[in-house]
Amino acid sequence: MKILVVGSGGREHALCRALARDPRVGSLVCAPGNAGTAELAEPRPLDVADPDAVADLAEAVGADLTVIGPEMPLVTGAADEIRARGLAVFGPSAAAARLEGSKAFAKEVMRAAGVPTAASRDHTEIEPALADLDVFGPPYVVKYDGLAAGKGVTVTEDRDAAVAAVRASLRGPDDRVVLEEYLDGPEVSLFAVVTESGAVLPMLPAQDHKRVGDGDTGPNTGGMGAYTPLPWASHGLPAKIVTTVIRPTVAEMARRGTPFTGLLYAGLALTTRGPRVVEFNVRFGDPEVQAILALLTTPLTDVLSGRRAPVWRSGAAISVVVAAHGYPAAPRLGDPIRGLAAAGALAGVDILHAGTRREPDGRVVSAGGRVLSVTAIGSNLESARGSAYEAVSRISLPGAHYRTDIGDPSRMRHAADVRRTDVASGEDPAGHRKKE
Structure with a gap:
């Protein structure tokens, strides 16, 4: 082929x-x-x-x-x-891709399909939107309705920042902003291939890290790193998400006459009330897919066509993003990247390029905000994490920055503590049925 x-x-x-x-x-x-x-x-x-x-x-x-x-x-x-x-x-x-192209449309579909998600309201005018801020926050969650390269979301305790985000989202006559309730709990990404026959093939769940700084600080980015699988999550999580989120959404899209085929991504928060959808994407997410595909043993064309369900190698994978100076606000371009061969020589490591270009003289230079995704596999997450950060240490890019806590065990312990419900059964650890 x-x-x-x-x-x-x-x-x-x-x-x-x-x-x-x-x-x-x-x-x-x-x-x-x-x-x-x-x-x-x-x-x-x-x-x-x-x-x-x-x-x-x-x-x-x-x-x-x-x-x-x-x-x-x-x-x-x-x-x-x-x-x-x-x-x-x-x-x-394009009609089905509106699930990502319009957050307001995605909310409408979720409500019709009975998919659990955050309460929300959308606005096209500034004053009604500002009046609604205090209905949902703090923390305030403000989302630009259209495409924003993964950076159109503001989550903040600062009302002034939320007001600024509303105003920035409503600059044009066709703009729309979505206000949401804040969802507590760790976030999870699940990708599923949806075939023309309606079959759903889920992939490994992963966790992305959107904020630019360690400890989830600073502004949102397109993603600063990810790892899979999730040792702190229930083994029944993918099946539950397919049943409660993916299949109802696919059925609702078919009912509307706009059947969905391709890759449906559900970004979820594992709240104390169970999984809730944060957003849909209609393509593989970056940087989660870098880690997920590193563990895939099934030929990818077989998975994309629906001929075979994905099979995974044992172990774990992690991807750490090396970002350009000034990212995400104003990334600096054209800086030389050195050490790629030395980093890629490590066992189990792939240096995946994002914002790069090769100059006529053969040098590789930065050409975007997220420059590299340093991806590593290992027998467990600790091993994969060690290899990834060793590879990062061998790379030289002036002014570059990266998070040091991707796949950090202490963050996983926190995630396990926050995830109070067993997502497979709807029960807490003591076996008591949770009430919605």
Whole structure:
């Protein structure tokens, strides 16, 4: 098979890495790609926001399958255009991609499907939105309704910051803001492949770390690291999420005449009342997918097509993001990256590129806010974590920063303490049924 992977980040490098190991795959194209994907796949220039350009490229390269990585081409209809030309694509239609493209729409679908989520209200005008802030907070949760590259969410105890977030979300005539109740408890990411027949194939649950600083401090980012599996979570968690979240959502989308196929991501908080959906995405999440695919033993094309359920190797995986100076506010670009070969020489380590490019003189330099995803596997999380941070220590990028607490055992103990309900049974540890 010839596969076209659309995108240029760490997610796309992880997809290319997994596809390169797939015996069904003969060649890869990654557009536009980065310095890392270019070692595995033919790079091609591409405006990913232009659906016609994406479909044109799929035709031009003779792709047997196009795998769309980022949300923008999905929301703008690239999958629709590819299918209209009789070509195979992994990704939902633009109508189904509204689950990520509009947080207000996702809430509407969840309410109709009976999916547990935070109470919310959405607004198009500033004054009613500001009046509603105190209904939900503090902590205040303010979300820009549309796409914001994972950074359109403000969670704060500071009312002035919440007011500023509301105003920033409602700058244009078509803007909308969503206000939500705050959900307590650790967050979990679950990806599920949804086939055209409606089959749901869940993947390993993972935990992402969105805040830029250790201890979940500072502003939200696109994600600073992730690990899988989750030793503190119930073994029944994926099945429960499929039953209470994924299947009802898929059924509701079909009822609306916009069936969902592709990858549905549920970001959840494990609250004292049970799992609650924080958000939906309609593509693999970055950096969770880097860790998850590192443990996949099933050929990825078999999973994406629904031919086989995913099978996982034992052990654990972790991904640590190395970010550029100034990220997330104003990342500095063009800094040289050194030590990549030394870091990648460690056993069980993959250096997955995100915001990088190769200069004509052969140097690899930073070209985005999140520059690298240093991913490692090990017999357990402690082993994987040690390898990942050893690899990070071998990399030199002026002004770079990264979190030092990804997969920290003390954070897991805290997560286990917060997760008071057994998510598989709805009972607390003493066996008492919880009340909603």
